[in-house]
Amino acid sequence: MKIHFFPGHHFSRRLSSILFLSMLLPPVSVQAEPPVRKPVVLTERARKLHQQCLVIDGHNDLPWTMRQKAASSFKQADISSPQPQFHTDIPRLRQGNVGAQFWSAYVPSETRKERRAAHDTLEQIDLIHRMIRRYPETFEMAATADDIERIHKSGKIASMIGIEGGHSIENSLSLLRIFYGLGVRYMTLTHSDSLDWADSATDEAKSQGLSPFGEEVVLSMNRLGMLVDISHVSKETMDDVLRVSQAPIIASHSSARAIADHVRNVPDEILVKVKQNGGIVMVNYFSGFVVPESAKQMTDMFQKRRELKQKFPKETDFRREYNQWKSKQKMKPGTIHDVVDHIDHIVKVAGVEHVGIGSDFDGVSSLPTQLEDVATYPLITQALLDRGYTDQQIKQIMGENLMRVLREAERVAKHLQKSENEPENTESDSEKTKKTLPKLRK
Numbered sequence: 001m002k003i004h005f006f007p008g009h010h011f012s013r014r015l016s017s018i019l020f021l022s023m024l025l026p027p028v029s030v031q032a033e034p035p036v037r038k039p040v041v042l043t044e045r046a047r048k049l050h051q052q053c054l055v056i057d058g059h060n061d062l063p064w065t066m067r068q069k070a071a072s073s074f075k076q077a078d079i080s081s082p083q084p085q086f087h088t089d090i091p092r093l094r095q096g097n098v099g100a101q102f103w104s105a106y107v108p109s110e111t112r113k114e115r116r117a118a119h120d121t122l123e124q125i126d127l128i129h130r131m132i133r134r135y136p137e138t139f140e141m142a143a144t145a146d147d148i149e150r151i152h153k154s155g156k157i158a159s160m161i162g163i164e165g166g167h168s169i170e171n172s173l174s175l176l177r178i179f180y181g182l183g184v185r186y187m188t189l190t191h192s193d194s195l196d197w198a199d200s201a202t203d204e205a206k207s208q209g210l211s212p213f214g215e216e217v218v219l220s221m222n223r224l225g226m227l228v229d230i231s232h233v234s235k236e237t238m239d240d241v242l243r244v245s246q247a248p249i250i251a252s253h254s255s256a257r258a259i260a261d262h263v264r265n266v267p268d269e270i271l272v273k274v275k276q277n278g279g280i281v282m283v284n285y286f287s288g289f290v291v292p293e294s295a296k297q298m299t300d301m302f303q304k305r306r307e308l309k310q311k312f313p314k315e316t317d318f319r320r321e322y323n324q325w326k327s328k329q330k331m332k333p334g335t336i337h338d339v340v341d342h343i344d345h346i347v348k349v350a351g352v353e354h355v356g357i358g359s360d361f362d363g364v365s366s367l368p369t370q371l372e373d374v375a376t377y378p379l380i381t382q383a384l385l386d387r388g389y390t391d392q393q394i395k396q397i398m399g400e401n402l403m404r405v406l407r408e409a410e411r412v413a414k415h416l417q418k419s420e421n422e423p424e425n426t427e428s429d430s431e432k433t434k435k436t437l438p439k440l441r442k
Contacts, residue, residue: 037337040370046382049391054152055377056100056399058282058356059162059231059253061363062088063127064106072127074134087361087373090138095375099152099399100142102186102252103128104363106164109193110309118175121168125161125182132159141183145406162229162252165191166198166217173220185406186227186252189217189237192302199234201263202302209236215244222246223420225413227405230254231264231284231358238270247412248278248405253358255284255342256349260295262288268349275350278408280401282358283342287366290342291334294366298331326365336370340383343397352393356402 062079065086070077083089093101105124111117132139140151142158151158161184168187169175176187190200197214199205207214218241221228228245230238231254241249251274257265266274266281274281284290288298304325312318346355361367361374370379377398384394 037335040336040379040383040386042378042382043385046385047378049385049394050097050378050381050398052391053097053381053395054099054148054399054403055097056102056148056356056402057098057361057374057377058102058250058358058402059104059164059284059363060088060101060359060361060374061104061106061164062086062361063103063124063131065362066127066131067124072123074131079131080135080138087367089374090135092373092375093138093157096377098157098374098377100148100158100160102160102162103131104162104164105168105184106191106363107168109165109167109191112167112170112193112195115170117165117167118170118172121163121179122182125179125184128159128161129183143183143185144410145403148403148406160185163187165189165232166195167191167193169217171196171213173217176217176220176226177224180224180226184226186229186250187221188229188231188233188252189214189241190233192232192305194234199237200232201234201237202232203306205234205236209234209240210244215240218244219246222409222412223416225410227409230266230270234263235267235270238266239273242270242273242277242279245277246416247409248280249274250279250356250402250405251281251358253284253360253363254281255289255339256281256345258349259342259345260290260292260338262295262298264289265295266346271346271350271354275354278354278405280354280356280405281346281350282356282402283339283346285339285359285361285367285371286364287331287333287338287368288364290338290368291332294331294334297329331366333366334368336368336376336379336383338368339371340380340387343384344387352389352396353401353404355397357398 066072066077077083079089082091105121105128107117107120107124111120132141138157139159140156142148142151142160148158163179163184166187166189189198192200192202194200194203194206197207197211197217199207199209218228222245228241228249229252230241230249231251251266255265257267287294288301289295305322308321309318312321343355370376381394
C-alpha cells in the first residue's frame, strides 16, 4: 500500500481543516457491549457461609400447587420424595438450607364474589397444618421469632402462614383474629383485585388507597402481631399503610420498580418510606417482575386474567385459556443476575437492613436460570459474595432482617395489647388537677 504525504504547508493546512470540521460534527456514539454475565459458580466458601445463614423465604405457593395439581393430597404428591413437577420438595428444601418458610394460603380473588373466600382459605390453612403433621421430622409450626430460632436449631424448617389477599377475611375483623389463631403471621392486603377497603396495583381504585375500614384492618393486624404485607397493593395503598401502621411492614414477594417497571414492584419513593418504617422488601423471582423486558410484556397479565375469568367462569376452562395465553407470551426468563440487580437496588435506596428473599416458588410460570427451584438459594449467597457483600450483610438479607421485623411487630403488639388492657381512668381533668396541686406546692 502506498501512502502519499502532502508536501509542506499544504499538508498542515489540510490537517487543520480536517480537525476543525471534526469539531463541528456531532460525536459518533459507540454503544458499549453489555457486560457478559457468566453463570454463578458455587464455591466452598459460599457453601459454608450459606450453611451459617438462617434462610427465610417470604412466600412459597406450594399449598396452592398441591390443591391444583395433586388434589391437596400428600399421598398423590409425596414431597418427601423428589417432585420435579413442582419447584418445592423436602430434598431440595434441604439442599437450599431453608431454615424458615412462610407458606402462602392463597385463594383467587374471584372467590369473594362467590362468598367462599374464607372457606377456601381455611382449607388452605388446613392443608399447611396437614403437611406439617405429615412430615414432623422436617417441619414445625412457628408462632414467634423465638420459635423460628428454636426450630431452626433443632434442624427442622420453621413454618408460618401468610394469607395472600384481604378478600380472605370477607370484611370481618373476627375472621382476621381467627386466622391469626390458626398460625397466620402476615396478610397481603389485596391480590389482583381491589377490595372495598384497599386498592390493588392491578385493578381500578375504589378507595384511593385505604378506606377507614382498611386503616382499622392495618391497626388490628398491628395489635395481633400480624405483619402487614404490601405486595400486590397500589402505590396509594402502600402510602396509606406506611402512614397508618405502628409496626414495620413487609412486601413478602415484590421487587424494585426502578429496575423492572411493573406495578407489582415497589417504587423508590416507597422504598425510602419502608426504610423509615423499619420494614423489609423481599425480592420476588418471577421473570415477569424482575427482567425489564419481561416486565413490559406482563403489564396486562392481571387484566387478561380478569377478562378470561369473566369469559370462562368454569375453572377448568379458565385455566386452559389462561395457560394458552401465557404460553404465547414467550417472555425472557432472565438469570440469577437479574434478581440480584433488584437486591442491589433496594440496598442502594433503602439500605441492606431492608431487603430479603420472597421467591414466589410454585406460584409463577417462569423463573430465571439458576433459580429454578428451592435448591438454588446457595447461589444467591455466591452471587452476593461476588458483588462484594460481607458475610454479615448476606446473613441479614437471607433472614436476619425478617427476624428483626418480626420481633419488632411482636413488641408493638404487646405494647398495644397492654394499653388496651389497662383500666380506664374515669376521673375528669379537673379532679386530676386537684390531686396534683398539693404535690406542686411542696
